[in-house]
Amino acid sequence: MKKLGFIGTGSMGGLIIEAFIKGGQIKAEHIHMTNRTLEKAKQLQLRHKKTVVHHDIYSVINHADWIFICTKPMEMVHVLKDISNLLRPDQVVITITSPLQVEESEQILNKQAVVRFIPSIVNLSLEGPSLITYSNRCSSDLRDELTSLFSSISNPVTIDPSITRVASDIASCGPAFISFLIERMIKGAVDETKIDEKTATIIAESMLIGFGELLKQKHFDLATLRKRVTVPGGVTGVGLKVLQNETGWMFHELFRETEKKYVEDRQGISKQLNNKGS
Ligand SMILES: NC(=O)C1=CN([C@@H]2O[C@H](COP(=O)(O)OP(=O)(O)OC[C@H]3O[C@@H](n4cnc5c(N)ncnc54)[C@H](OP(=O)(O)O)[C@@H]3O)[C@@H](O)[C@H]2O)C=CC1
């Protein structure tokens, strides 16, 4: 059984570890992890006693076969440079951030295969998408093995690098965007009617769970679902008209802005890649 290494057990690193253990394909004792602030890794170990905490990244790579780098984008190149000369050729490096392309990681490393696995917070429920890009160094057997691992916690979608930003906006930022919109729905309801926040939240969350289940059970696609709810001459149609007018080009603007941020991050990473010293 493969041993997994984790460098960075923050929000996402920690969540992926929890999901892999919950998914059942990986045993806790096969998880080797470290974090810059070691206490974070130790806290995680309190919940999964058999996981192994290491004091530094070098010890993690000595004990693991597949190594997940779960730091923020601007800390990733630094970590890759740090470990590049210490990795065995058969080890696999898995990055989880969108602005760093697999070819760029390969340039830093010597012979190791690189995979980019962009998770989503929803993977903690062992549901929802993850976005996968395999580098050319990944053999078809390795791709199959990794796809099987990723499938234990998500629905892996292989993406072309050209759609990385937008795919990640939908898969990974999407849960935050949807949460925001639902929070706005609750606030509107509370401000405009007699409903209290707690009741509105219970109803909204329950509606969302049912919504997800409907899609999962493939009863409807989005458009059919909307049509079925919209009784001709009824209330939904009135509300949808407001949404149509108010949302306008909102998401167009959102994707333009996230693209700008992506370009900024890509520039930061390019600078780090060209800086041979650091
Ligand atoms: N949050 C999300 O929903 C998603 C995030 N991602 C990607 O996941 C990555 C991590 O994001 P997130 O988990 O939210 O961020 P966090 O800041 O929560 O986690 C990053 C962790 O990396 C640790 N770290 C940094 N440098 C090192 C190092 N040299 N050695 C060991 N540990 C180190 C940090 O330690 P310390 O505790 O000291 O700060 C921190 O715990 C990002 O690249 C992001 O793009 C991808 C998809 C979704």
Ligand SMILES: O=C(O)[C@@H]1CCC=N1
């Ligand atoms: O906000 C971010 O930058 C990360 C990337 C995808 C989701 N969260």
